[in-house]
Amino acid sequence: MKENWSTFRELLVPAAGPRGLERALREAIRAGHLPAGLRLPSTRDLAGQLGVARGTVTAAYDQLAAEGYLEARRGSGTRVALAAVTPAAAEPPAAGPVRWDHDLRTGMPALGAFPRSAWISACRTALNGLSDHDLGYPEAAGLLSLRQELSGYLARVRAMVVRPEDVVVTHGSAEALVLLCRSLRAAGHTEIAVENPSYPGQLELIIEQGLRPVPVPVDDEGLRVAGLLGTSCRAVVVTSAHQYPLGVALSPRRRRELVLWATTVDGLVIEDDYDAEHRYDRPALAALQALAPGRVAYLGTTSKTLAPGLRLGWLVLAGQHRATVVESKRLHDRGNSVLEQAGFAELLRSGGYDRHLRSTRRLYRQRRDALLSELAARVPAWQPIGIAAGLHVVLRLPAGTDDRELAGRLTGSGILLAPLSAYAMTAAPFPGLVIGYGNVSAGRLRSAAAAIAEALSA
């Protein structure tokens, strides 16, 4: 198939001089614009397209190969190296000049559906209700009114056992995990078990906090708790409602095993409940937290329900780490913004959040159905999994398919998505494509599915 070199040219247009090209290529790889496996143009072609000397391109390729970003294979040209896919590569690249025909990366809710007027009116009501005193430094654990609203919401929607004094308001689940990692380190932990495959952004964060992530395999019942027993970890991060990215729910048996494991090793289960609100076939499964509130630290976020730009999440933690976490939050940033906390509390109180979730659930269901029906019509042999919930599906590919190479080819033709193997610390359980549909209209999803099918048959 023919790669989309005009897109490639756009990426490198700002490059000036020999180091400029090298820098632009390195940045494009780091930002995930050029995924692992993507074949680059030959030095002659690229030099011709950019109007630079061939030696300039050769020098840039050599330098980046020496740094591990590129890989030159005899007979198949120069490709973006597998090792260059750092966790950051799975993050959305910074806004740049590149426009993809179809951006199917995961992690974005429908940004156009953000309830702007409900949010404005909740913030107005909330601000009118705040005293001058309330505008001083907030409580580090979060505004009491928000912790009360969240306790009620989580008990009602996620069947959790939660008191306002167990809640800590954070800047998204990322900050909640940072706070927990610090507390774990202070308590002597050096490692933390993670699902394999899992969210690369979390691995990056765990490593940055000085802990070693230890991969534990996932199967069709979720995290294999038996795999935990063979490690010396006493903490684990688990996406029990909708495994990220495979989409399976942790089975009742595994839930019980996990709680038993945590009790036996005096450990901590970190439940990342990142998208439990989006379940399409039946009400969402209750949170694991309710089985053992003293053993489970629960992470919630508005990143998939409202917008990641809010940076608003919560941690529910009743056990031993709570005091350290709250003190760390106080030292670190003196608490979240009072205005946003009060606005969100009002959105919850007024029922605006529930209304928003009802309407986006319908929207996501339509989007998912559009994607799935087009895929079923065009590539019926390929099995999408994890479809009952969330904002993405995994398209399972026939055994032996090189999913990185395939994702690289699709990206080259303007369809930006990630291979399943990019989420795995060791071997992925099978090859696949991870397709995000939350922020893409039904029409665009249908044309994306058609383009995927076409690219594959080419």
Ligand SMILES: Cc1ncc(COP(=O)(O)O)c(C=O)c1O
């Ligand atoms: C598994 C998982 N957890 C959590 C998050 C959200 O993190 P945050 O709340 O910091 O935006 C994401 C976002 O992509 C995710 O995929």
